[in-house]
Amino acid sequence: MSLKLRFKSFLFRFLEILPNRLGDQVYYKVQDLFSKEDLDFKIRSSHNSFRTFQTITWENGIEIKDRVVIEIGSGWLPLMPYFFRYIGRAKKVETFDLNRHYQKKNIEKLNDAFSKEYEVEISKDKDKESAYSLPEDIKYYPNTNILDQKLTNCDLVFSRFVLEHMKPETIKSMHLKIKNESRPGAHIVHLISPGDHRAYVDKNLSLQDFLKYSEHEWKKKHTRFDYHNRLRLPQYLKIFNKLNLEIVHVSYEVPDENSEYYRKFKALELHQDYRNFTDEELMAGAINIILKV
Numbered sequence: 510m511s512l513k514l515r516f517k518s519f520l521f522r523f524l525e526i527l528p529n530r531l532g533d534q535v536y537y538k539v540q541d542l543f544s545k546e547d548l549d550f551k552i553r554s555s556h557n558s559f560r561t562f563q564t565i566t567w568e569n570g571i572e573i574k575d576r577v578v579i580e581i582g583s584g585w586l587p588l589m590p591y592f593f594r595y596i597g598r599a600k601k602v603e604t605f606d607l608n609r610h611y612q613k614k615n616i617e618k619l620n621d622a623f624s625k626e627y628e629v630e631i632s633k634d635k636d637k638e639s640a641y642s643l644p645e646d647i648k649y650y651p652n653t654n655i656l657d658q659k660l661t662n663c664d665l666v667f668s669r670f671v672l673e674h675m676k677p678e679t680i681k682s683m684h685l686k687i688k689n690e691s692r693p694g695a696h697i698v699h700l701i702s703p704g705d706h707r708a709y710v711d712k713n714l715s716l717q718d719f720l721k722y723s724e725h726e727w728k729k730k731h732t733r734f735d736y737h738n739r740l741r742l743p744q745y746l747k748i749f750n751k752l753n754l755e756i757v758h759v760s761y762e763v764p765d766e767n768s769e770y771y772r773k774f775k776a777l778e779l780h781q782d783y784r785n786f787t788d789e790e791l792m793a794g795a796i797n798i799i800l801k802v
């Protein structure tokens with residue numbers, strides 16, 4: 510295990526033994542301190558996700574222009590909401606997060622950079638100007654579990670890099686809720702990154718490394734701060750099928766057989782829970798799914 514991953518695991522274990530509120534506060538500070546990817550990088554990365562979103566929604570005749578979009582899992586910056594609002598011309602974006610990660614000073618920097626890069630004018634919400642410097646058509650709901658929120662009047666629900674951090678039971682309840690509360694014909698778009706995130710910190714690990722553990726062993730390896738389910742593509746699809754959601758689109762990437770990714774995957778001894786899947790099902794990454802309610 511790399512030193513960096515060892516440190517991260519130790520830190521999360523330490524935070525988990527603190528009282529919940531204190532653990533959250535320290536986690537928040539540490540994330541803020543160490544999240545040093547620059548703003549341009551974050552904008553470019555979200556722009557790539559938005560391009561993917563545009564391609565798959567266009568192929569399926571889905572428009573967001575003048576529509577209300579709900580984002581599950583706002584994260585640290587309102588990047589996807591800005592792309593939806595300013596490039597996709599959505600009428601309104603409501604973004605929900607279990608935590609409160611947005612900060613006015615970071616959003617002000619984003620407003621500058623985004624308006625220069627895409628030549629758009631970002632007009633701040635006059636009533637709530639002091640809160641986050643967000644534009645008026647982007648509403649932020651921090652400290653909010655999407656499961657506790659009424660989702661009426663929404664045309665499209667979106668998430669990016671969120672489903673892999675939810676418990677399978679939460680994914681089920683959330684989709685049942687969306688199905689019951691959103692407009693008939695509404696769409697749900699998920700971008701899912703189902704690989705073992707520890708491999709981003711320790712380059713020696715395979716993106717499927719976590720598949721060598723039993724459920725019990727894996728539970729002991731992570732905390733509420735780095736929770737990651739290990740659902741494979743067919744397992745996600747099974748959840749959606751069981752809820753009778755129409756699966757309109759599925760795309761994903763699989764590493765080339767001559768690549769280092771593939772070599773690392775083949776070197777793993779998979780836990781028996783994963784032995785009945787094909788290599789493609791186990792390795793399917795960068796999953797994009799569109800569902801219709």
Ligand SMILES: C[S@@+](CC[C@H](N)C(=O)[O-])C[C@H]1O[C@@H](n2cnc3c(N)ncnc32)[C@H](O)[C@@H]1O
Pocket residue numbers: 581582583584585605606607608653654655656668669670671674675679
């Ligand atoms: C890995 S972050 C991704 C953030 C952002 N979408 C991005 O692409 O950078 C996942 C986010 O989902 C949020 N989240 C997880 N479960 C949630 C729930 N039930 N309701 C609302 N937000 C949730 C977490 O708090 C976290 O901020």
